Amino acid sequence: MVNVDALHYRTGEPVRIRLEGSIIAGIEPLDGPLALPPDELLELPVAAPGLVDLQINGFGGHDFNHPVLTAEAVKAAVRALWAEGVTTCYPTVITGAPYTIHGAMRAIARACEEDAAAASTIGGIHLEGPFLSPEDGPRGAHSLEHIRPPDAALFDQWQEASGGRISIVTMSPEWEGSAKFIRHCVRQGVTVSIGHTSASTAQISEAAAAGARLSTHLGNGAHATLPRHPNYLWAQLAEEELWCTLIADGFHLPDEVLKVAMKVKGSRALLISDAVALAGLPPGSYDTPVGGRVVLTPEGRLHLAGQPGLLAGSAQMLLRHIARLSAAGLADLPDAWDMASVHPAGFMALPEAAGLAAGAPADIALLRRGSAGPALAALCKAGEWVYRRG
The missing domain is CATH 3.20.20.140 (Metal-dependent hydrolases)
Structure with a gap:
């Protein structure tokens, strides 16, 4: 099981994405006992479906x-x-x-x-x-x-x-x-x-x-x-x-x-x-x-x-x-x-049409927002991290 903490690309809300093998096992709000300190929340990447x-x-x-x-x-x-x-x-x-x-x-x-x-x-x-x-x-x-x-x-x-x-x-x-x-x-x-x-x-x-x-x-x-x-x-x-x-x-x-x-x-x-x-x-x-x-x-x-x-x-x-x-x-x-x-x-x-949802393939792009638009920070393909910037 791998957890990915990020901001959901559609809602902007902090979420924890749970990966099991090549599948998204679940997505939960990152609050309550899971919550990160405010300064760490600001540093979270944006998670979106792979292109x-x-x-x-x-x-x-x-x-x-x-x-x-x-x-x-x-x-x-x-x-x-x-x-x-x-x-x-x-x-x-x-x-x-x-x-x-x-x-x-x-x-x-x-x-x-x-x-x-x-x-x-x-x-x-x-x-x-x-x-x-x-x-x-x-x-x-x-x-x-x-x-x-x-x-x-x-x-x-x-x-x-x-x-x-x-x-x-x-x-x-x-x-x-x-x-x-x-x-x-x-x-x-x-x-x-x-x-x-x-x-x-x-x-x-x-x-x-x-x-x-x-x-x-x-x-x-x-x-x-x-x-x-x-x-x-x-x-x-x-x-x-x-x-x-x-x-x-x-x-x-x-x-x-x-x-x-x-x-x-x-x-x-x-x-x-x-x-x-x-x-x-x-x-x-x-x-x-x-x-x-x-x-x-x-x-x-x-x-x-x-x-x-x-x-x-x-x-x-x-x-x-x-x-x-x-x-x-x-x-x-x-x-x-x-x-x-x-x-x-x-x-x-x-x-992959399911996007970021439980049961969907774990094809996930992690993004950083910039003045020129979203910049890719990392990419997960079928549960494997195939790219990390730098």
Whole structure:
């Protein structure tokens, strides 16, 4: 039995969290005979559920889309993510040649097969592409060469290579046969998300009726200019069955867009990092396999070299996104935290959706409040302390 004394992230009240193995055995108010002296209470960290990132392409120089991804690189990425408060992640494999995607799936599967820490942290694999829009704008940085219509047989090959770990697939329902493909994935328990799309309102409605449940980084991966109405952003916002993920790093979406999406979707609006491998690296110029030469600014903005107006992906982790929402007054800190922890866990039907509660997995982030937002002090994954600051 291990006791953790902390301030509850939602209430601010001092609590004692009792851990037994990989489970939270109980949470009790820290008062009465358990009470600490007032000066010690002031020093308590804040306890919050571990973060759940449904879309991450890499971190700390480890790229899940490396042409020759290895299981060792996957293991290293998982451990690096612990320092960012992430206790569950969905490595994201994007559009590429079929054999490259197959290799990435196999490498992630091997990492899970060989390493218990990787297996417990990787909730599943997010396949983003190649069944996306071929149009400039919606396609984003995805290679036109490898964009293709939905192909159930090809998807099944990748799913087999992954050991059944593909949990989310982002696709565009503008292709003929999309509804049939969506139903094929849903029958396997795979979450289908709409993204990088130029689909019509009717096609989006048909996709939702077939079982699509999510919009991937809504507002990004889109044309620079859209018809006033109808357009695929309004259609996805209005579709009751669709949750949405948002990139709230301060660079991808204006605050007013975040505000509208969060008001419309409520607790169905989720945060993702969509971070690329350069996240966690020092500012500077880098050569990448997808964007070519890119620049990571001291502010954390990643753009194409020579074209500062064009983003080259996200380089900020969920802690930054949470702090941005809170600082902008778009959500208080506990609600912003839930958008990146218990809500995505609930969407994916994970036990971590219980948050800080008796019987829930012991996935706990201990935080210190700072002027720039919450800073991670320590991280507990399945009852094991996997990170301590310093």
